[in-house]
Amino acid sequence: MKDAPEIVVLPGDGIGPEIVSATREVLDALGDFNYDERLMGGCSIDADGVALTDEVLDACKAADAVLLGAVGGPKWDTTNPDEPRPEQGLLGLRKGMGLYANLRPVRPSPALMGASPLREDRISGTDLLVVRELTGGIYFGKSGREGDAAFDTCEYDASEIDRIARVAFDAARRRAEGSGRKPKVTSVDKANVMETSRLWREVVGRVVPDYPDVDFENMLADNAAMQLVSRPADFDVLVADNLFGDILSDEAAMLTGSLGMLPSASLGADGTPGLFEPVHGSAPDIAGNGIANPLATFLSAAMMLRHGLGMPDEAARIEEAVDKALEDGLRTPDLAGGPAAPPPMVDVPPEVEVGTAEMTAAVIEALN
Ligand code: IPM
Ligand code: MG
DSSP: OOOOOEEEEEEESTTHHHHHHHHHHHHHTTSOOEEEEOOOSHHHHHHHSSSSOHHHHHHHHHSSEEEEEEOOOGGGOOOOTTSOOTHHHHHHHHHHHTOOEEEEEEOOOGGGGGGSSSOHHHHTTOOEEEEEEOSSGGGTSOEEEETTEEEEOOOOOHHHHHHHHHHHHHHHHHHHTTTOSOOEEEEEEOTTTOHHHHHHHHHHHHHGGGOTTSEEEEEEHHHHHHHHHHOGGGOSEEEEOHHHHHHHHHHHHHTTTOGGGOEEEEEOSTTSOEEEEESSOOOGGGTTSSOOOOHHHHHHHHHIIIIISSOHHHHHHHHHHHHHHHHTTEEOTTTOOOTTSOOOSSOOOOOEEOOHHHHHHHHHHHHO
16 A cells, blocks of 8 residues: 655644645545644744754655645734734745645535635636746745835746746646647737746747647736626636736636635646645634635645645545535525525525535535
8 A cells, every 4th residue: 555645744833734625635635644733934934933843844845745724824024024924924935845836726516606706606606717927927026125225026937937838738628638629828928018927928828839739829917807707607727926816816716606626736837845825814814713615625634645646546535515504505604695695597506604614524524
């Protein structure tokens, strides 16, 4: 038998520890995993003065995969550039592990159609993937402050753009496999304004001929923001730089009605362990109340099984179990439709509001 995979677990701050421990229960119901729990984020600042220690970064690099909860909270909010911030841990991990490709799939669950702020006929059929460049651009360029002036710089080179474009085209192909539909990639930029975007458009354009089976379009970022809410079902794979990808993935996430549903995978070169985390934040306002929605972390664990550990069947079992719990009407408070929610078009049993523990138990039961 193969050795149990080594997973570095970074629960982080706020609701992070609750949703990660719920996810460990789900994983344990599926197989054998070794966990190495470490501090990262605000909790690491409190313990060690920095959001990410070299020791934790090294442990992550040596693992088979890294599972993360969420980081940050008002306790560590500061505008003083000399004070450590929890987010530095996340950025340090992305850069330190070379995780240049961030995959954020958005597929509204049929049972949750009523929870979206958009009309059901608009979002119906939406199934898209945001591929975000994660280790370059304005996030990692030179920045500074001189008195009352400040600057950030955005830099990209062709190799960084080429590799993320290929991730997007490969993902589009994989997603369409066996479906009979033609895959499509939409590349997002501001080539009308930014020089990095003009390079982006040029380099992506050089990759296009290698994928004649994939439809392709360029779209300006502001237009993409608009099209995402007006006709989300027309998108397949969106590829964008670090900042546009950050913004558009939150927008796309809201199509599902809850940021609490969206998983993500951050991947590097072949053989590099991936980092898997929910898209939502640490929700410090509800931390410790037992009502956090663990589903995005369960779905992130599914992405970990599929993309990081070569266990696609187990991944699908988690995804099906999450769908089942929702179809049975279970809702954490963030998903529960208020009285104003329109009746969903599909038949679903009445909603039952549950906490983290009940949702977890229901998903585990649905696994079997
Ligand atoms: C995300 C988050 C991070 C980002 C923050 C917490 C630094 O918004 O993962 O999308 O901007 O990348
Ligand atoms: Mg973000």
